[in-house]
Structure formats: structure tokens, C-alpha cells
Amino acid sequence: MLERFFPDEWVESAYSIDYEAYFEAGYRGLIFDIDNTLVPHGADADERAIKLFERLKGIGFDICLLSNNKKPRVERFNKDVNVKYIFKAGKPYSKNYYVATMMTRTSTKSTLVIGDQLFTDIYGGKLAGIRTILVNPIDKKEDLQVRLKRFLEKPVMMFYKHSLKEKVSEMPRNRKPEHKASRSRRRKEKHFSVSEHIARIDRLFNSRYI
Ligand SMILES: [Mg+2]
Numbered sequence: 001m002l003e004r005f006f007p008d009e010w011v012e013s014a015y016s017i018d019y020e021a022y023f024e025a026g027y028r029g030l031i032f033d034i035d036n037t038l039v040p041h042g043a044d045a046d047e048r049a050i051k052l053f054e055r056l057k058g059i060g061f062d063i064c065l066l067s068n069n070k071k072p073r074v075e076r077f078n079k080d081v082n083v084k085y086i087f088k089a090g091k092p093y094s095k096n097y098y099v100a101t102m103m104t105r106t107s108t109k110s111t112l113v114i115g116d117q118l119f120t121d122i123y124g125g126k127l128a129g130i131r132t133i134l135v136n137p138i139d140k141k142e143d144l145q146v147r148l149k150r151f152l153e154k155p156v157m158m159f160y161k162h163s164l165k166e167k168v169s170e171m172p173r174n175r176k177p178e179h180k181a182s183r184s185r186r187r188k189e190k191h192f193s194v195s196e197h198i199a200r201i202d203r204l205f206n207s208r209y210i
Contacts, residue, residue: 007134029106033115040139045080053081062104092124118153168197
């Protein structure tokens with residue numbers, strides 16, 4: 001039952017995703033949450049975000065910001081990155097995820113959702129049938145409403161962490177790289193042992209909940 005909230009992938013940051021490998025695998029659209037995914041809550045686009053968006057456009061991605069925040073906040077962030085956007089998106093309802101894929105002229109199968117919240121960004125992406133990537137929040141200081149959501153997501157994340165560890169433990173020791181995996185992904189994977197994978201999962205969890 002809790003699986004409905006599990007992301008397809010969990011990484012430390014939106015800035016550490018191998019976007020080139022995803023493009024190579026056929027993905028063309030990106031749906032980003034803003035607050036605590038790309039910048040601290042309420043902040044303008046910083047140098048790092050501006051550079052990331054330039055790089056992503058250069059790769060060939062079409063991008064849409066999907067935020068539950070209000071119009072002035074979303075437009076203030078977007079003025080420096082200049083992509084498509086939807087404000088007051090009503091996440092986790094899936095309607096605006098579909099609208100975002102229409103705006104980026106992609107499909108649910110060729111799009112990624114990137115966000116920091118399990119019950120809004122990730123759950124909504126899963127309801128829409130889009131691949132989801134969970135990132136750890138940039139700023140640990142959050143308002144009361146978000147802190148409450150973190151409290152509620154913690155048990156779900158504990159089950160998810162456990163399921164990841166089980167999956168990793170069952171991995172064949174000398175697994176051959178999948179045929180379709182990109183060269184860069186193959187390069188990264190072959191250096192990880194099972195214990196390193198498990199240590200990484202623990203690190204991700206501990207840096208998310210301190
Ligand atoms: Mg967020």
C-alpha cells in the first residue's frame with residue numbers, strides 16, 4: 001500500500017541527476033518543483049539553478065515548473081530561467097502533470113518529475129504515470145506545515161529505505177550492465193559494491209531527516 005508513495009529514484013539533489021543519461025534513454029520532458037528542490041523556499045533562481053537550466057536546454061529537454069505556490073513566486077523564479085510554468089498546481093492531483101506534458105509537447109512516458117516532497121510531487125507524478133525522482137530538501141529549516149508533512153513521510157521513507165536495501169542485497173554480485181544503459185551510468189554502477197549501495201541509502205536517509 002505504501003508503495004504508491006515510493007519514488008522511482010532517490011538522489012541527494014536535483015543537481016546530481018545524470019540528465020544526459022536520461023536524454024540518451026529517450027526522456028525529453030522535465031517537470032520540476034521549485035521550493036526546496038531547486039532553491040531554498042522562496043528564493044530567486046541562483047547561479048547554480050540558472051546554469052543547470054542552461055545545460056538542460058542545451059541537452060534538448062523541454063521544461064515545465066510545477067508549483068503549488070502562487071503566481072508572483074513562480075514568476076519571480078522563472079524570470080531568470082525562462083521555461084514553461086504552472087502555479088497553484090494543486091499537487092498531488094494529476095491534472096496539471098498532464099497539462100505540463102502537453103505544454104512541453106512530451107508524453108507521460110518520456111517525462112521525469114523531480115521534487116522534494118513525497119505526498120505532493122512524487123505521489124502526484126505516480127498518479128499521472130510519470131517517472132519520479134525524489135531529492136532531499138535543500139533547506140532543513142521549513143515551516144510548520146512542511147515539518148508536519150516530513151513527520152508523516154518519515155515512516156513511509158523508512159519502508160522505502162528498507163525495500164531499497166532488500167533490492168540491493170538481492171542483486172547478483174557480478175551483474176552485467178544492462179544493454180540499454182548509457183555508458184556514463186555503466187561507468188558509475190560498476191564501481192559500487194552492495195555494501196556501498198547500502199551505505200549510500202543510509203546517507204541519503206540521514207541527510208534527509210536530521
Ligand atoms: Mg518543494
